[in-house]
Amino acid sequence: MLLRAIDKFFSHEASGGILLMLSALAAMMIANSALSSVYEGVLGSYLAVTINGSGLEKPLILWINDGLMAIFFFLIGLELKRELLEGKLKNPRDVLLPGMAALGGMAVPALIFAAFNWNSPETLGGWAIPAATDIAFALGILALVGSRAPVSLKVFLLTLAILDDLGAIIIIALFYTSELKIDYLYLALLPLAGLIWLNIKGAHRVAPAILLGVIMWFFVLKSGVHATLAGVVTAFLIPLTDKWGKSPLHALEHALTPYVLFLIIPIFAFANAGVVLTGLSLSDLLAPLPIGIALGLILGKQIGVMGLTFLTVKLGFARLPHGATWLHIYGIACLAGVGFTMSLFIGGLSFADAATMNQVRLGVLTGSIISGILGYCALKIACAKSDDVEEAATA
Secondary structure (H helix, E strand, O other), rough: HHHHHHHHHEEEEEOOHHHHHHHHHHHHHHHOEEEEHHHHHHHHHHEEEOOOOOEEEEHHHHHHHHHHHHHHHHHHHHHHHHHHHHHHOHOOOOOOOHHHHHHHHHHHHHHHHHHHHOOOOOOOHHOOHHOOOOOHHHHHHHHOOOOOHHHHHHHHHHHHHHHHHHHHHHHHHHHOOOOHHHHHHHHHHHHHHHHHHHHHOOOOOOOOHHHHHHHHHHHHHHOOOOOOOHHHHHOOOOOOOOOOOOHHHHHHHHHHHHHHHHHHHHHHHHHHHHOOOOOHHHHHOHHHHHHHHHHHHHHHHHHHHHHHHHHHHOOOOOOOOOOOOHHHHHHHHOOOOHHHHHHHHHHHHOOOOOOOOOOHHHHHHHHHHHHHHHHHHHHHHHHHHHHHHHHHHHH
16 A cells, blocks of 8 residues: 555656755754754765776765756757657747747846846856746646646647756856866866767667766866766767667656656755754845746746746737647746756856855745745636636536
8 A cells, every 4th residue: 555655646747846845844843953963964965986096086966966957958959859849849930939938938037137236246147047947846747637628738848948958058057167178178088989879870789878977977077077967978978879770868758767756856956955943033134146046047037037927929920729728828937936046056056155055045035925826826716717618618
């Protein structure tokens, strides 16, 4: 009975988002308890992988953010390649509406953040924090609404979130690179060449590609470019089909998804969501950094996603998803404001000191929670109204 209940939970669409929420809640409870010093001490403990005194030595928190998150981005890369070649991103007409929504959902939150932090140059570098959307959380909340939500709405949100992730990858590549060490980038070209050759060859075995990807990750990390990008590049060079017509990409994506959804992302959330609430007051939330993040996620996403979706439809370039109303779209715009994983990740790239990161966590959690609640309520009301209209039509 217990095993059946566990299997039912993990097979539910909302399970990833629920586990993520529980991990974040556990982190906050521990960070504000007598175990807080243990929590910080474990995350700050150094782990080293060296050969003859040369290699990597980093605190555990960076192994999680640079290492485990590279696997997360590897999975995102696999999903992006599949969607571009044979999925929701294959037909440009299907991409236009969620693409415009994603563009607005990245630009307006960044502008709102910049408006609040323009006179704070020490925090202005975090402008991209509210531009991100957490796929697992957003889809999890949509799944909680139930089957009454139009299927087209899930496709719209999923496509929007995928494009948002693509935008986040580009932002990280362009704006979050530390001091560049070009010699390591040259060395990264060697495993990259091997990956290209395996892709052209249509190799069936993925183990050699994974090994080359790990080597490239090491060189990219040492170069100063954020190492998660190596995960994306490796994913794009996994063959969609091999010489026998089978799909290494599909097999790898299918095998990796549960580990990322139920292990890697919750570990990341547990390591990064530990906001310390002791001594905080309303004035702390109203400081430029947290309020810029929170309002960027809450208002910026709503204005950006809803605004550009409205303009695109009203100008005749696209139509609303089948069966969806404007209240449905508003609910999706709110869900896009659940930044969480990606927002915390970009926050970690933007700021290093603990006090500033605590402000980042406060803004991200506040904005994500309010956005999630607003989105859920709006979608429940929209679905109830749609049911009433259908009942009236059949009466």
